[in-house]
Amino acid sequence: xxxxAIWNFKGGTSKSTTAQNVGAELAxxxxxxxxxxxxxxxxxxxxxxMDGAExxxxxxxxxxxxxxxxxxxxxxxxxxxxxxxxxxSDKDLIGxxxxxxxxxxxxxxxxxxxxxxxxxxxxxNADRVxxxxxxxxxALKGLSEAINLIRAESPEIPIDVLRCRYRQRLVLSRxxxxxxxxxxxxxxxxxxxxxxxxxxxxxESVAAQVPVRTYDAKSxxxxxxxxxxxELMKAWGLK
Ligand SMILES: Nc1ncnc2c1ncn2[C@@H]1O[C@H](COP(=O)(O)OP(=O)(O)OP(=O)(O)O)[C@@H](O)[C@H]1O
Ligand SMILES: [Mg+2]
Numbered sequence: 184x185x186x187x188a189i190w191n192f193k194g195g196t197s198k199s200t201t202a203q204n205v206g207a208e209l210a211x212x213x214x215x216x217x218x219x220x221x222x223x224x225x226x227x228x229x230x231x232x233m234d235g236a237e238x239x240x241x242x243x244x245x246x247x248x249x250x251x252x253x254x255x256x257x258x259x260x261x262x263x264x265x266x267x268x269x270x271x272s273d274k275d276l277i278g279x280x281x282x283x284x285x286x287x288x289x290x291x292x293x294x295x296x297x298x299x300x301x302x303x304x305x306x307x308n309a310d311r312v313x314x315x316x317x318x319x320x321x322a323l324k325g326l327s328e329a330i331n332l333i334r335a336e337s338p339e340i341p342i343d344v345l346r347c348r349y350r351q352r353l354v355l356s357r358x359x360x361x362x363x364x365x366x367x368x369x370x371x372x373x374x375x376x377x378x379x380x381x382x383x384x385x386x387e388s389v390a391a392q393v394p395v396r397t398y399d400a401k402s403x404x405x406x407x408x409x410x411x412x413x414e415l416m417k418a419w420g421l422k
Contacts, residue, residue: 185419186281186290188309192332193325194296196315197347197379199226200389201408202293205313207394208412210258214288214421217250217259219243221277221305222295223268228260232392236262244276247283255394259287267301277304289421298332306333311419312340314372315347315379318359323366330370342372343418345411349378373418377411380404 189198202218209216220227220240228234231253238248239262250259277292284290292309294302306312312333316326330342344363350356367374379385380403388398395404416422 184285184287184290185311185421186292186309187311187313187419188292188294188302188305189313189315190292190294190302190306190329190333191314191316191326192296192298192302192329193316193322196296196317196322198296198315199230199293200385201313201315201345201347201379202227202291203230203389204385204394204396204408205412205415206258206291207255207396208408209289209291209416209421210255211396212412212416213257215257215286216289216291217261217284217287218291218293219250219261220263220293221267221301222263222293223265223270224295225263225265227293228262230389230392231255231258231260233260233262236260239264241266241270244270244280247280250284255397267295271300275304275308277301278308281308289419303336306340307336309337309340312342313345313415314342315345316363317348318346318350318353318356318363320355320359323359323362326363327366327370330366330372334370343375343415344372345375346378348381350381351378375411375414375418377407377414379407379411382407
């Protein structure tokens, strides 16, 4: 059971889209996978066409409820709840609830873009952090702050940084690459080789509430998430 927190305190960096598509790809690779929607926005639940499904995260945290099956074989979901916007506890409810997920090979925790209870507990309980980022100056400033915050709590946790909505031909993207490569040495994170391109088919698949592989398997977006998952499985020691 590998626990991965998908987190960045910057909003809109493709965290939920990555949780949805990496979840679908891991399931396709025969790994029993569960995605946990920790965000009051419930984007991940929406993208899996399960917004409003119950029992949701509150029952999972408080009453021992189990994850629900999705329409994708081997992919389960703990659906989100709006109450997560201001959810807090003095107990480690996330850590305790994760212990019940032993039958799963991989747990993907989709965190909100914040430093609230859910994000902090998810990172503290995770084996690894997957941090999607945009290749823009403002996003990169936030990235080093985010890495330092994680390191302050979990000095040894491996962090994989993923470039999303990547626009290959832009000078800005190449400048960002240089900053990221330097940062990977200075801050000690793993800069993933695979990038996820800016791709309208990905945006369309989110709106259609299906993974991009289901929406259009031949699209560059689908192929990118496929390559990414192969790279992650290697980095994460999964077969
Ligand atoms: N590679 C991509 N190409 C084009 N559009 C994308 C791509 N990835 C994500 N998007 C679009 O960006 C929107 C926001 O993505 P997403 O919800 O995954 O970000 P997030 O980091 O989870 O946001 P938040 O911080 O609010 O939780 C999606 O609804 C989708 O339309
Ligand atoms: Mg999100």
